[in-house]
Every structure is written in C-alpha cells, then in structure tokens.
Amino acid sequence: MTTAKDSPALPTAPALTPLRRARERFLTGLPLPDDVPTEVAAAWRRARFFGVPHDLTEPARPAPPAGSALLTAARPVLERLEPPLSSGQSAVVLTDERLRVLWSGGNAPHDERCPDLSEREVGHNSAALALRSRSRAEVHGPEHFLDLWQNVSAVSVPVLAPENGRILGTVTVASGLCAERSPHPGAALAEATVAAVEAELLTRSRTAERVLLDAYQQAAARPGTAVVALDGRNRLLNETAAGLLPPSALEALERSTAPNGPNGPNGLDEPHAPNALHEPHGPPGPHGTHGPPDPAAYALTLPDAAGTAWITQVRHRGAVIGVVAVVEPPVGPPARPVGPLRVALAGRSVPWRHATSRAAELARSLEPLLLTGERGTGKAFLARELLAARGGPAPLVVDAAARPATGAIDGWANTSADGRTVTSVTDRPLLLRHAELLAQADVASLNSLLDAHPHAPLLVTYTPGTPPGPCLQRLLDSLAARSVALPALRERPDDIRELLAELTPGPAPGEPPLTWTLEALHALERHPWPGNVAELAHLVRSLAARRTVGPVRRAELPDPVREGPPARPLSPMEHAERTAVLEALRSHGGNKARAAAALGIARATLYRKLRAYRS
16 A cells, blocks of 8 residues: 555645645554644544545445435536536535535546545545534645545535425535635635525425425325325324324334435435335225225335325425325224233332333333343233233243344344345244343344334343443343333332232142231341342242241241341441351251350350341
C-alpha cells in the first residue's frame, strides 16, 4: 500500500500545510500533533477503523437507488443548473439520506466521483459531515481521508423534509482546492439549490396529500369497509377501522410505510418486495371477499388477530407517496382472551398482583413478552399459565439451561435457502427459558428473527446476573417495552400463607393435612428466601414427607429459617461462625449447654454470640 508521501505533488494552501503533514504522519503510523482539529482526527480514525484504503482508486459501485422521491423533486432544479456548471470548474452532487449519489453534474476535479459518499466507503467528506451535523459543512484538501481528494474543496448542505425536518439527503458543491479554507465559494450555490429543492418538495407534498386523500375516499366509499391511509407521517382511518383495529395493528401498518420498513430499503421510495408475511395476492373467496380489492395489493397479517390488511401503494409523479389499507376482519371465532390466573400462582400482595395483571394484559397480544426476576420467582409457571389461558397451539418450550437452542429456534422460524434470512415464523408460540444462558449464536438468531418479525409469538424468561454482552443486551432492549419484572418473595411476605396452602401436597387418605404453628409462620415470613418460591416449595415438600401428626413447629424448620436473618450484615468470618453455632444447636435439639460443649466454648460465650447476631 502506498502512503501519502507517494502521492503526486498537490497545490498547497499555506493554512493547510501543517494539516497535510499531520495526515502523512497518521498514514505512516506516527502520533498526530496536538494542533490537529479533534473532529478531523476522529474522522481519520473512523476511516481506518472501517478499513477504507487511503489510496482508493476504484470505489465500490452499488446499484443506484430506484424511484427516489427526492430525485424526482430535485431533478427540475438540478437540470436548470447543469448548463452553467458544464462550463465551469465545479460539480454539484445530490445524495439520499444514506449518502448514495442520486445525481451529479458539472466538472468535478479530475472527474474523481464516487457513487457512495458514506464514511464506510470513502472516509471523511463534507456530505457525511453535513448529514451528521444537520448543517452546512465544508471539508478541504488534506482534511479528506482519500488521496484522490487532496486537491478538492467541498461544501455540503443537508436537504430537510419540509413537513417534519427529517434529513432526506445532501447537496454538495465540489471544486478545486480553495486558497482560503473557509468559506467555500460554492456555499451560496449549495444553499440556494437546497432551498429550491425543499420548496419543490413542499409543493409536491401538498399535491400528494390530495392524491392520497382521493385514493382513501375511493376505497372507503363502500359501506362497512375498514380503510386506513398512511404516508409515513400521518394516518387517516374511517369509523369502521377505528372500531376494528387495536393499537398494535395500527403500529404494524405504520411500520409498513416507515423508512427502511417492509416496503423497501427506502420505505415509501421503493416498490414493495413480498415476503412470507406479505403475500402479493390472496385466494379470492365468495363474492370477492377474502381477496385483494386491487390486483396490485399485497396482504399484511395484522397482530392480535385483527385480520388481514390489503395494502395498495399510491403513486404520484412516479413516486410512492403513501398506502391505502383495506382491512378484512378475521374469519372464525376471535382469539380467546387471557383469563384469570390459576391458584398455582397464588398471591394477593400489591407487588404480585401488579406484576401478574400487567403480564396478563400484555399476553392478550401475540407479540413477544419478556418475564424477568430472580431465580425461583415463578417466571416459567407464569409463562405457562399465560399461554394456557390464551389458548391456541401448545407452545414449543426451549430451556437454554438444558440444551442449545439453535435447532429449536431454526425449526420454529423458517429461513431462506441460504439460511441467512428469516422468512416467517410458525403460529406455535415459543417459550424460551433461561435466556441469560443462550449461546451468542442463538442470541444473534433471535435478534435477526425479531428484526424481521417483531410480532413473533415469543415468550422469554430471563434471570439477571452477570452483565449481559452486547448481543444479549440488544435482545433485552428490543423486548424491554413488553417486559414484566416479577417481585422476589422477600418483597411480598404477605403471600407466604396463601402460598403454603397451594404448595402443600394433599394428605394421604386418613391423614390430617399439614398445618403450621404461629411461631413457624412468623419465622417463614421473616426469612429472606434467596431461592424465592422454589425454595419455599422445596421446604414444604421436605417437611410434608416426614410429618406424621400435629402442626409444624418453629424448631422443625431449617436453621436459617428458624433463626431468621441476622439483624446486621455479617462478615465472612461471622457468617461461618453463625452457621456452625446453628448447626450445633440443631444437632443437640436446641440444648445450648450441649451445643456449647460441642463447640468447645462456654455457655455464656454461646449466649453472647447469639445476642450479637441478633443486635
């Protein structure tokens, strides 16, 4: 690889000479001087991180974006500029919001043009800087990363959508290296071009709104038809659609028109590419029902069993300006809503009722749900209860603690022939336990699945512990909006007695049921239960197996439960000492004199230590 020292001699402005030397040091691996602007040094480092070669001569040439609404609006303005540009020494370049070149004209310096001006492809440049800063930006000579732009000065201005201020692209004016770094002599031309393009966009948007409204009114003319019109910024729905569609269905329709949504890489700017959840047409039913109202419509299955939306793209002047969706209600009985929880998940405390009611509310939808909480809090029991109450096919249960989840996830989600793209998911819910133990490959598969199908019927349990890695954190972040944290048992001691009644196994014929003395109940309610409900269930089963008659007394409880938690945090030495004392007391039936003798200490010392643990 050549370095900047091997580059041909370039015209040098006095103010840029130190920066040119600094760039040469950077490319040869030497430390940068302190006087290099911070933003320029950071841009050079990003280019090196992205692997951009500074001596790039043949940039990648991706397929140009098709059907750009920005180019359609800007073309009349740019074509008026082309004649004067052809006789000068400047070039004008129009890019989209991903910095792909849509149009270029004029005389670029040495005709060194690139079809993609993103930093990942060509390093630091004015278009990338304008996109990031949302304002006019200039880059001169050695501030660029590429060798071929060392004698180029450029100024770029972002193009903003007049309705909402979203960046639609950039306009760049490039020329030979300016004697003075700023202001660029083409700055006024770039700003005037952007102003003219934005004015044209505003005029077209008003006309487009009228076209979309006409399409909506035509679709809604038939009585009883549920119709929604969307343009990526606004939505219009009639009374029938308002009564039929839940919020999740409206969100799914809006996502179909959002930038980078299912309609294509540029949202409404590109034609729709059908996939497994978007069929190009459906089988017509009797009298034309259950089929597309328009031959060009495609089907979108809405979440929460809201039905099927037949979506037709509305075009104006060659560009997609919005969609009109005609919604068919679901055929057959509606999905059974989640009913009340069974007594297996007993509890009447405020924290528990709040968590379970929130989970039941979220579970009414078929969208993903995340249950978090300490080990043993009942996440898996609650998950099964919610799935059973919702009805439908039996869930596919995958426990990451027992086996790798890759095969099960791949069987649940259908992928493309190359195995890289998730094309659809089955209707069978997936219950994924112990997500914190998933292999990184499994987490990546789930992230890809949720990117493609955010409404997949997925229920995940997660036990917080060690900090999650970036891949798992991304999965948790994507599920955070639909997550419920179950409270630990120590946070709801009022539920202990009700839980005991449900966890206690039924007595054998002719035997009395297991009961508890008041002292034993108080001890159970004071215990912190690090293992939560699972620990309580184990204790109840253990006592029930060896009980014969009479209520369970406090003395029969395990030492940590019987003695209760220490009144203050103990050091490791004190904790080990307390454990030994409690074990000695248990071995000698609570007789303190015998326990002290077994420990080799005086009885007064034993009493003093017990008081110290409780103070």
